[in-house]
Amino acid sequence: MTKTAWVFPGQGSQAVGMGVDLLTHPTAAAKYQTAQSILGWSVPDICQNHEDKLSRTLYTQPCLYVVECILADLMQERGHQPHLVAGHSLGEYVALYAAGVFDFATGLALVKRRAEFMEDAAGGQMAALIGFNYEQLLAQLAQTPNVVLANDNSDAQVVISGTPEGVETLIASIKVKRAVKLNVSGPFHSPLMAPAAAEFQKALESVPFTDAKVPVLSNVEPTPATAAEVLKERLSQQMTGSVRWREISAQLPQEGIEKVVEIGPGKVLTGLIKRTSGQLVLENVSGAADLPG
Known part of the structure; x- marks a missing residue:
């Protein structure tokens, strides 16, 4: 069996219309309904009809999380499983979900709070x-x-x-x-985010994590880990820490990974991985049409 990593893109990869082709899938319909009850607004509506909102952190991050989680679910329903996962910034939350560290609703509630704190950050x-x-x-x-x-x-x-x-x-x-x-509201992934990170930490501490089913490469520490407490500690550092994607890309072949599937809109991560670890087989699952049989 080909040893495969799933990677999930973050803010900046969003695209108008993303996730709309998933609406007919029962799994997706249920997830969209759950998301609306948590967020108070419709992810498909924002993705389809409100380009201005989709580019705002407050909406971008939850929309990406929901769409990418649905794609990961549909991949697993078709019998596909990763041997390792990683995500770029916001994408790390989807990676943790795909690895079974928390459930969909728990992750979305965290992402909602994260987006609110980051939307309010200014001065950078x-x-x-x-x-x-x-x-x-x-x-x-x-x-x-x-x-x-x-x-x-x-x-x-x-x-x-x-x-x-x-x-x-x-x-x-x-x-x-x-x-x-970049057209962003604040100086993300820098020490200037410390006040927002301290507020977010209060929300993170109350959320139970479970050990990951497959190893996760975290943004702030690109070495594989499965222990719940380690993954939570790494996530707590993410808002002020650097996204070490170059090192994650280089680590993939070191872990025996042969193929990387980028799950989510666009091809940013596979493009970056190609520069660092060009020997890997790269695939993209951006929407329903890309889902394997």
Whole structure:
């Protein structure tokens, strides 16, 4: 049997119309109904009819979680199971769900609170950098206050986060092919998120986790773990910690993984994994039409 990892994308991968093709599946219909009772609004309605809301953290994160969980459920209903899971930022919550660490409703309630705290964060800036000298970037980050490596995606693509001044200073001090400021409400995955993270921690502490059925590679610590207390502790650090996706990508073949299936809209993660671990077989399940038999 081919040793397979499932990976789940995070904020930025959302697309208008995502999940609408799943509405006819009984599993999906039940999940959408549960989600509406928790959120107070309809995920399919937002995904279909409200592009402005879909791009807002408050809605983006729950929508992605719900759609990706449904796709993971449908994969499992068809007899497919991962040997290992990982998710990028918000996607880590779907990975934990797919690994059986918490149930759908528990995870969605956490994601709802996370989205609310992150939506309220302000006073920061994030920027994607493409095409640079990686060692030079790390050296400059160490010398520049109030800016950190938020998403370490690959040697050629990262996201930095911090104060507007810190981000501007860093961009001006290195040679970069392209720098794109992100339309986000706050400095995610940086120490500036500490107040939001402290509030979220109160919600996280009250939620019971169970041991994962398959190993999880966490954003802040890309080594496999299944113990409930370890996974919860790692998740508690995620809001202020860096998403170490480059290391996760490199770790996959070290764990004997031969194939990676990205479950969710877009192909961002398989694109990043291809750069770091190009020998892996890569597949994408973005919607109903991509589901294997």
